[in-house]
Amino acid sequence: MAQGSFETSKTIARSEDTIVAVATPPGEGALGVVRLSGEEALSIAARFLVGPKPLSELPPRSVSLMRVRKGEHILDQVMVTLFQGPRSYTGEDAVEISTHGSPYILARLLELSQDSGARLALPGEFTFRAFLNGRMDLTQAEAVCGLIRAKTEWAHRTAQAHLQGALSQRLAEIRLHLMQLLAQVEVLLDHPEEEIPSLNREALCIQTDGVLREVETLINSFNVGRFLQDGLRIAIVGSPNVGKSSLLNALLGKERAIVTEFPGTTRDTLEEAAHLDGLAVIWIDTAGIRSHTLDPVEKEGMERTQRAIQSSDLILFVLDQSRDLQSADRSVMEMVLKVGKPVIAVLNKSDLPSMDLHLNGAPFSERVSVSAQKGQGLEELSQSIHRVVGIPGFLCAQEQPIWIASARHRDILLRVRQGIAEAMKLFQNSSQCFEDLVAVHLREALLALEEILGGNTTEDLLNTIFSNFCIGK
Numbered sequence: 001m002a003q004g005s006f007e008t009s010k011t012i013a014r015s016e017d018t019i020v021a022v023a024t025p026p027g028e029g030a031l032g033v034v035r036l037s038g039e040e041a042l043s044i045a046a047r048f049l050v051g052p053k054p055l056s057e058l059p060p061r062s063v064s065l066m067r068v069r070k071g072e073h074i075l076d077q078v079m080v081t082l083f084q085g086p087r088s089y090t091g092e093d094a095v096e097i098s099t100h101g102s103p104y105i106l107a108r109l110l111e112l113s114q115d116s117g118a119r120l121a122l123p124g125e126f127t128f129r130a131f132l133n134g135r136m137d138l139t140q141a142e143a144v145c146g147l148i149r150a151k152t153e154w155a156h157r158t159a160q161a162h163l164q165g166a167l168s169q170r171l172a173e174i175r176l177h178l179m180q181l182l183a184q185v186e187v188l189l190d191h192p193e194e195e196i197p198s199l200n201r202e203a204l205c206i207q208t209d210g211v212l213r214e215v216e217t218l219i220n221s222f223n224v225g226r227f228l229q230d231g232l233r234i235a236i237v238g239s240p241n242v243g244k245s246s247l248l249n250a251l252l253g254k255e256r257a258i259v260t261e262f263p264g265t266t267r268d269t270l271e272e273a274a275h276l277d278g279l280a281v282i283w284i285d286t287a288g289i290r291s292h293t294l295d296p297v298e299k300e301g302m303e304r305t306q307r308a309i310q311s312s313d314l315i316l317f318v319l320d321q322s323r324d325l326q327s328a329d330r331s332v333m334e335m336v337l338k339v340g341k342p343v344i345a346v347l348n349k350s351d352l353p354s355m356d357l358h359l360n361g362a363p364f365s366e367r368v369s370v371s372a373q374k375g376q377g378l379e380e381l382s383q384s385i386h387r388v389v390g391i392p393g394f395l396c397a398q399e400q401p402i403w404i405a406s407a408r409h410r411d412i413l414l415r416v417r418q419g420i421a422e423a424m425k426l427f428q429n430s431s432q433c434f435e436d437l438v439a440v441h442l443r444e445a446l447l448a449l450e451e452i453l454g455g456n457t458t459e460d461l462l463n464t465i466f467s468n469f470c471i472g473k
């Protein structure tokens with residue numbers, strides 16, 4: 001497959017060409033799938049597919065055994081599925097051919113299709129056509145990409161819900177409410193001679209506030225949505241020898257970091273990705289922080305620790321609860337509490353007799369007792385992490401939790417909010433008729449909202465979104 005040449009292509013073709021691509025990953029496999037879509041999909045495939053019945057007589061959406069003919073030879077026995085538009089992924093006529101997963105066979109099938117009049121598809125072009133043909137809106141098209149990329153349960157759930165239209169529905173509700181509001185304002189505009197009863201104004205104000213809240217709920221869901229979809233960066237920080245590396249190993253379930261009884265063993269930061277109850281986490285083990293050190297390697301390690309803290313979403317501040325709080329612990333504690341990120345105090349070595357560390361009053365988000373060595377308390381730690389970033393509360397707060405996880409969606413919703421908030425201000429502040437201005441702001445909000453769903457988009461935006469897809473999707 002000549003994939004490289006398409007990645008540089010900036011324009012998504014809008015022509016009526018029939019397109020073809022390999023839909024399965026490159027390389028050898030048990031099966032390979034080639035898909036064709038477009039007006040000529042059937043007639044093109046019919047030139048090289050032979051079977052007991054001609055292709056055009058096969059029942060749609062059922063699988064038939066056929067053979068691929070290349071000149072005098074049979075290239076492969078294949079399973080063929082026919083789709084008649086609009087009942088297909090793209091909304092067009094389409095043919096899917098399942099072959100043996102040989103790169104040679106797949107390449108020849110592409111050639112045969114091209115020789116018969118098909119053009120190689122651009123990345124995401126099948127989904128783009130589905131969008132153009134009204135089979136899905138833009139949030140759903142984006143979810144297709146998310147679904148393919150999802151590596152964790154939550155990322156998968158996000159994409160699946162969005163693909164099913166959960167986010168589109170919520171946005172459509174907001175759009176409806178905005179349109180109803182605008183219609184009422186426009187009625188007032190059309191009858192300027194009539195005095196607006198103050199009751200009316202108040203009702204409009206309440207309605208506007210309601211829509212504003214709907215939009216804000218979605219905007220606020222971005223933080224949790226981002227964690228659910230993309231995961232968290234968690235820095236494990238503390239003074240030397242408290243058990244940071246042991247904790248990392250316990251969380252990963254493998255001996256990733258070196259653990260010794262000697263302080264200063266970990267001199268560099270170490271990152272490792274692992275799932276925590278369906279949540280993607282990048283764990284960062286850091287070099288222990290000592291107040292004074294002359295060793296240049298240790299100094300560099302500590303600077304890296306600082307950077308790890310800055311780049312994290314959450315900090316695990318580890319303490320050894322079997323010994324008194326030391327000055328090193330205190331200085332690390334001061335440092336992590338300064339950063340303004342959530343900090344969980346992890347009291348390690350719970351298997352040993354514990355001291356009272358006198359932490360009362362320290363503003364940790366939570367504190368959890370664990371034994372990294374014995375693997376105790378890790379479940380509580382996981383629950384604490386979920387709580388601190390707000391996941392359970394968020395999921396419980398709504399009947400059907402819907403969240404946004406894309407910066408594009410958030411940026412647009414901020415503009416929607418801006419428009420509604422401006423309208424709200426006019427309602428609240430003026431006794432005069434500002435209906436024309438209110439209408440302008442509400443229309444702006446509506447127009448912005450359309451961008452999420454794909455009703456008001458630029459070619460650049462579509463190119464950006466669809467060029468992220470793989471070829472054949």
Ligand SMILES: Nc1nc2c(ncn2[C@@H]2O[C@H](COP(=O)(O)OP(=O)(O)O)[C@@H](O)[C@H]2O)c(=O)[nH]1
Nearest residue numbers: 241242243244245246259260261349371372373
């Ligand atoms: N008893 C006990 N010892 C632990 C525990 N966690 C770590 N240790 C020991 O504490 C020492 C320092 O551990 P390490 O993970 O290297 O600490 P770090 O310097 O903070 O990374 C090692 O000897 C570990 O075996 C624990 O939960 N219980």
Ligand SMILES: [Mg+2]
Nearest residue numbers: 244245265266
């Ligand atoms: Mg260590």
